[in-house]
Structures are given as structure tokens and as C-alpha cells.
Amino acid sequence: MKKIFSLCFILLIMGSAFAEPSIQGDFSLNGNLFIDNSLDTNVSSNALINLYLSSKSNNVKYTIKNATTIASTTDVTNDIEQAYIQFRIPYKENYLIFTMGKTPLDIGSDGLINSGTPFYINYSSFPSIIQTNPWIASMKVKLLQLPDFKSINMELILKLPVEDTDSKAGTRLTFDVNNKYFGTLEASFLSDLTQSILSGGINGTLFFDYGIYAKTDLQNVKNFEASLFLLKIISDYSFKFEALYNNSSKSLNLLPSLTMNINTKVSSAFILSTTYINKSFTLMPMLSINLNIVQGLDAKVIYTYSKTIKHRLSASISHKF
Amino acid sequence: MKKKLIIFTLMAIVSFNLFAIDVNTIVKNYDNNSVFETSIVESLIVIKDSLGTSKQNIKSWSTKDGKTLIEITDGPDQGQKVLRLNSSIFLYYPEANQIIRLQGSALKDSFMGSDFSYEDLSGDDSIINNYNATLMSEDNSSYIVKLQAKSRKEPYQTQILTIEKITFVCTKATLMSASGKELRKMESSDIRKVDDKYVAFKVEMVDLLKRQGSTTLIIESLDLQTPLDDYLFSTDNLSW
Numbered sequence: 001m002k003k004i005f006s007l008c009f010i011l012l013i014m015g016s017a018f019a020e021p022s023i024q025g026d027f028s029l030n031g032n033l034f035i036d037n038s039l040d041t042n043v044s045s046n047a048l049i050n051l052y053l054s055s056k057s058n059n060v061k062y063t064i065k066n067a068t069t070i071a072s073t074t075d076v077t078n079d080i081e082q083a084y085i086q087f088r089i090p091y092k093e094n095y096l097i098f099t100m101g102k103t104p105l106d107i108g109s110d111g112l113i114n115s116g117t118p119f120y121i122n123y124s125s126f127p128s129i130i131q132t133n134p135w136i137a138s139m140k141v142k143l144l145q146l147p148d149f150k151s152i153n154m155e156l157i158l159k160l161p162v163e164d165t166d167s168k169a170g171t172r173l174t175f176d177v178n179n180k181y182f183g184t185l186e187a188s189f190l191s192d193l194t195q196s197i198l199s200g201g202i203n204g205t206l207f208f209d210y211g212i213y214a215k216t217d218l219q220n221v222k223n224f225e226a227s228l229f230l231l232k233i234i235s236d237y238s239f240k241f242e243a244l245y246n247n248s249s250k251s252l253n254l255l256p257s258l259t260m261n262i263n264t265k266v267s268s269a270f271i272l273s274t275t276y277i278n279k280s281f282t283l284m285p286m287l288s289i290n291l292n293i294v295q296g297l298d299a300k301v302i303y304t305y306s307k308t309i310k311h312r313l314s315a316s317i318s319h320k321f
Numbered sequence: 322m323k324k325k326l327i328i329f330t331l332m333a334i335v336s337f338n339l340f341a342i343d344v345n346t347i348v349k350n351y352d353n354n355s356v357f358e359t360s361i362v363e364s365l366i367v368i369k370d371s372l373g374t375s376k377q378n379i380k381s382w383s384t385k386d387g388k389t390l391i392e393i394t395d396g397p398d399q400g401q402k403v404l405r406l407n408s409s410i411f412l413y414y415p416e417a418n419q420i421i422r423l424q425g426s427a428l429k430d431s432f433m434g435s436d437f438s439y440e441d442l443s444g445d446d447s448i449i450n451n452y453n454a455t456l457m458s459e460d461n462s463s464y465i466v467k468l469q470a471k472s473r474k475e476p477y478q479t480q481i482l483t484i485e486k487i488t489f490v491c492t493k494a495t496l497m498s499a500s501g502k503e504l505r506k507m508e509s510s511d512i513r514k515v516d517d518k519y520v521a522f523k524v525e526m527v528d529l530l531k532r533q534g535s536t537t538l539i540i541e542s543l544d545l546q547t548p549l550d551d552y553l554f555s556t557d558n559l560s561w
Contacts, residue, residue: 024399052416054400061561065416082418088561094552104418142557149406149555176556178409183422209423233423233430263531265370295375296397320397 021055028318035311046071048318059095060087063103082133097140102162104133135162149178159190168192181206195219208232223248236261251277265292282307296320344456347464347484348448354489354518356447358385361544363394368435370534377433381442388554389443391432398433404559405443408474413559420560429476436505436528436536440476451475462486477504488512488519503529516545 027049034042047070054063065082084101137158144152153174161167170190177185182204189198199215211229230241242255257271266289273284288302302314359382366377377396383389389405400415410423423430428440448454452468452475459465468480479501483493494507505528509521522540552558 022399054415056561063415063418086561094555095557097557140557151555153557178406180408183409203422205422263370294373 021053023051023053024320025049025051026318026320028316030314030316033313034309035313037310044071059089060085062086062101091141094142094145099136099138099140102133102135132163134165135160149176151176157188157190166192166195168195168197177204191218203229249277251275266290342464344454344464344466345449347456347466347489348452348454350489351466351482351484351491352447352449355491356385357383357518357545359383359545359547359549361542361547361549362540363542365539365541366433366435366437367537367539368433368534369536370531375434382549382553383443384549384554387443390554390559391442393433401433402559403432403439403443404554404556405439406554410439410443411556411559418560420556431528436526436531436534437538438476438505441505441526452480457481459486463492473499485512485519490519490521492521505529515543518545 027047029045029047031045032043034044036042049068049070051066051068052063053065055061062085063082064080067079067081069077069079071077080102082102082104084099084103086097086099088095088097137160138155140153140155142151142153146152153176155172155174157168157170157172159165159168168190169192170188172186172188175185177183182202184204185200185202187198187200189196191197196218197215198218199213201211201213203209203211208230209232212227213229214224214226216224224247225244227244228242230239232239238259240255240257240259242253244253245251246253252275254274254276255271256274257269259267259269261267268287268289271286271288273286275282275284284304284306286302286304288300291299293299297317297319299317300315302312304312304314306312362381362383364379364381366379368375368377375397377398378394379391380394381389381391387405387407389403391403393399393401402413402415404411404413408428410428412421412423413419414421423439429438431437432439432442448468451472452470455467455469457465457467463486464484466482466484468482470478477496478499479497481495481497482491484491490509490512491507492509492512494505495503496505496507497503505526507524507526509524511522512519513522514520520540520543522543524538525535526538527535
């Protein structure tokens with residue numbers, strides 16, 4: 001942990017040499033009420049402070065995002081979600097872009113579950129929905145610039161063995177098609193010799209905005225995952241459907257959701273998480289209502305039901321600063 | 322006497338036709354005035370609704386062929402960017418360091434909760450290329466022009482514009498769907514001359530599908546001279 005803070009500090013010092021930082025964040029108070037079948041109740045609460053520090057100049061930028069959760073006076077956890085520096089140097093009318101640190105790479109679709117990222121492969125029946133960002137060092141180069149904003153790019157990626165994770169090296173190729181039906185085609189390969197993950201996918205628009213991704217472990221090709229992402233926005237309604245099939249656990253996860261903007265201040269969402277494994281379905285419906293009280297101040301109420309936790313009512317109030 | 326009256330009437334008709342301006346010229350002048358080779362605009366967006374007022378500062382870069390990049394420079398969504406290329410919109414969220422591509426109907430969606438749509442703030446504004454125009458009426462100061470979209474892809478199938486005779490700036494607009502339903506109303510004011518163009522520095526938009534509220538865009542600086550590099554409109558630059 002100390003090493004990570006030191007690294008963040010070094011990134012901050014390096015970044016500070018180039019530009020003034022901007023600090024943003026939010027503070028939220030969260031409460032949970034659990035009610036089981038015998039109507040026994042259990043209450044928990046915590047406070048969450050997100051700090052987002054970033055800065056950019058023409059050719060250098062850095063970001064540090066930290067989340068602190070305070071559940072009690074003795075239970076304080078700290079998680080550095082992002083800590084990376086990027087710089088770019090001119091190269092053949094474009095730029096070489098270098099990235100170092102803990103960063104979310106825009107691999108895969110904008111989904112909660114997707115098989116785009118080649119950093120790991122799931123063997124469990126339920127996907128790890130909240131993925132930890134990897135520590136990487138990478139270099140991105142535009143190989144070919146074509147007319148109509150089409151281009152072919154290559155990224156060399158080294159996954160660093162930080163926070164007890166393994167190291168991998170590989171490459172990622174993307175073809176930005178950017179036409180009426182296709183957005184980006186991509187293929188990635190990362191290996192540490194014991195595990196080599198090949199992944200690929202495509203996104204675009206065909207009535208729905210879509211993303212289709214798959215990946216496999218080349219040392220054991222039966223371990224593969226495939227995911228589908230669909231999004232359609234019609235006026236104040238947004239429909240999203242996500243699906244993930246994992247062959248090693250023979251499980252299928254479906255995540256349809258409908259979000260509705262009731263007016264500029266109130267929105268609601270309904271999500272029906274469905275897991276199919278061993279010929280049985282597990283359903284977990286979730287209904288949330290979000291109220292924007294004033295600019296930067298939001299309140300949210302979420303109701304969730306599942307076989308294991310039964311009824312859960314969560315309420316939170318958060319303020320951006 | 323009768324002969325003199327006929328000659329006078331004929332002269333009046335001839336002179337009226339000499340000074341009258343046809344609708345294509347009006348639209349051409351409007352396009353010449355409102356379409357810029359390049360523009361860099363810094364503006365303040367004020368969104369009013371039943372529960373209060375919110376503000377965002379934005380900076381936008383655009384070219385004549387419709388390429389547009391918008392960055393929110395201050396406000397609750399600071400750092401978010403929007404890139405418009407052809408019929409696609411790319412949204413960049415800095416906290417997720419992720420780009421999302423939207424297309425089709427998403428162009429009609431509200432820009433950051435305002436009464437403007439993505440389409441209103443980006444893309445090719447040219448009327449001649451996209452609409453057939455008819456002159457409905459005119460008075461001493463303005464022309465009232467009705468526009469009918471040439472294709473179904475236009476977000477507003479019908480528009481009624483009030484165009485000032487001297488500046489060729491649109492001071493009022495009613496934007497409608499194919500069925501004739503009014504979708505948005507726009508009013509502009511504070512017209513200033515920048516280089517050889519007249520520009521409205523204050524634009525108020527009302528989304529008529531919302532129950533109440535309005536959005537005002539106030540231009541704080543406008544640069545029509547600086548050439549813009551194509552790299553500015555790339556997805557690589559968007560995530561920078």
C-alpha cells in the first residue's frame with residue numbers, strides 16, 4: 001500500500017511540473033436496511049468520499065482518483081481507483097501516446113459486464129461486475145489514418161505486477177471504422193506464458209447501439225466468455241440489455257434495464273439481473289429512484305430483492321464539490 | 322388619366338420586383354452569415370427549471386463541414402467532452418476515461434440536461450444543403466421563412482425562421498416534427514458584428530416537450546479566424 005501511495009506521489013509531482021491540477025469530488029452518506037423472511041432487520045451505514053484530482057496540458061496529463069469508505073471509527077478503507085500519467089509526442093502528423101499507472105482502458109463496451117478486457121478471464125458463475133483497474137505501461141500509435149475518420153491503431157501493453165496481480169505483455173489492434181453500422185473493431189492478445197488471453201469484439205449501431213465481445217484462454221480454449229451489449233435511447237427512455245456467457249462455468253447472466261427521466265430532476269431505473277446456471281434461474285430485481293435536489297446534490301433510493309439477501313432498501317445522499 | 326394610372330401601376334410592379342429578394346437569396350445570405358469556416362466559442366449555458374438554475378461553461382471548436390468538439394470547462398460536468406463526426410456523436414467521460422459512441426436518435430437527446438439537443442449544438446448548420454425554403458411573409462425588419470427538410474434524417478422536419486433583413490441573423494425559430502408538432506422554440510438577441518459576420522451572442526432555447534424551463538446560451542468569446550487541425554476532431558484527442 002505504501003508503495004502505491006509513493007507511486008501516486010511521484011505521478012503527482014511529475015504532473016504538477018506541467019499544469020495546474022483541478023480537484024473534484026463527492027461526499028455521500030449511505031444507509032442500508034435489510035429485511036429477511038422472518039422480518040428480522042439489519043441496518044448498516046457508511047460514508048464515502050471520492051476525490052478526483054486531474055490536470056492536463058498540451059502533451060501531459062495525469063489523474064488520481066481515490067475512494068475512502070468510513071463504516072465506523074475503526075473501519076476505514078482506502079482504495080486508489082486510478083493513478084496514472086499520460087504523455088504524447090508528435091509522430092507522423094499524429095501522436096505516440098504513453099500511459100503509465102492504474103487506469104481504466106477503454107477496452108470493450110460501456111457495459112457493467114463485458115468480455116472485452118483481456119487482462120483476466122472469469123472462471124466463476126457470476127461475473128465480477130466491478131472490475132479493478134489494472135496497473136499498466138502502454139504505448140499507442142496510429143498505424144494508418146484513412147479518409148472519413150477511419151484509422152488503424154496499435155497499442156503495446158505491459159500489465160505490471162502491482163497489488164499482488166500477475167504481469168502480462170501483449171498488444172491490442174483497433175480499426176476505427178466509424179460508418180453507419182460499425183464503430184470500432186478490436187483484437188487484443190495478452191500473455192504471461194502460463195495464460196494467454198485472446199479477445200476481440202466489435203461495436204456499432206444497428207437500430208441498437210451494440211457491442212459484441214469474446215475472449216478465450218489459448219492454453220485452454222474451452223475457457224471462453226462472450227458478451228453482448230445493446231443500448232437504445234428514445235427520448236427520455238433508455239433501454240439497455242447485457243448478456244454474458246461463461247463456458248467454463250456454463251453460466252449465463254442477463255442484465256436488462258430500463259431508465260426513465262421523469263423530468264429534469266427525477267429519474268428512475270429498473271434492472272432485472274438474471275443468472276442461469278445448472279438449469280435454474282436466479283432473479284434479482286432492482287428499482288431505483290434518483291432525485292437531483294439542487295445542482296450537485298442528489299438523493300437516491302434503491303430497492304433490491306434476492307433469494308439470499310431478501311429485501312434490501314438503500315438510501316444515499318451525495319454532494320459533488 | 323387612366324393611361325397615367327396604368328403606367329404608374331406597371332412602374333410600381335417593376336420596381337417592386339427589382340428590389341424584392343427571392344427566398345433562395347435570403348437563405349443563401351443566412352447561410353453565408355451563419356456558417357463559419359472555423360469557429361472557437363467560449364460560452365456560458367444557464368439551465369432554468371422548476372427547481373432552480375444550473376450553470377456550465379463550455380468551449381467548442383467547429384468547422385464548416387460540421388465537425389464539432391465541445392468541452393465542459395466549468396460546472397458539475399467539468400471535463401466531459403462531446404465530439405460530432407458525420408452522424409455519430411462520441412461522449413468522453415474523464416472519470417471513467419471512456420468514450421461512448423451514440424448515433425441516430427441519440428442526436429436528438431438533451432445536451433447535459435439543457436433544452437438544446439446535441440444536434441442543435443453541433444453538425445452542419447447549412448439550410449441550403451438540407452432544407453427547401455419558402456417565404457411566408459415579411460415586414461419592415463424581417464423575413465418569415467418556412468423550411469421543409471429534404472430528408473427524413475433531419476431532426477426537425479419543419480422550421481419557421483424569422484430572419485433579420487439587415488443582419489440575416491435568425492432571431493426566432495420554431496422547430497417542428499414531421500407531424501407539425503412544435504418541439505423547440507428559439508429566440509436570439511445581442512447581435513454583434515464579428516469580422517464580416519453578424520452573430521447573436523445570446524440564444525434562449527425552450528424544449529416544448531418539457532413541462533417548464535429554458536436554457537440560455539451566452540457567448541463570452543468568439544474566434545472565427547484561427548484554423549483548426551483535423552487531429553482536434555479525432556477520438557484520440559477526445560480522450561486527451
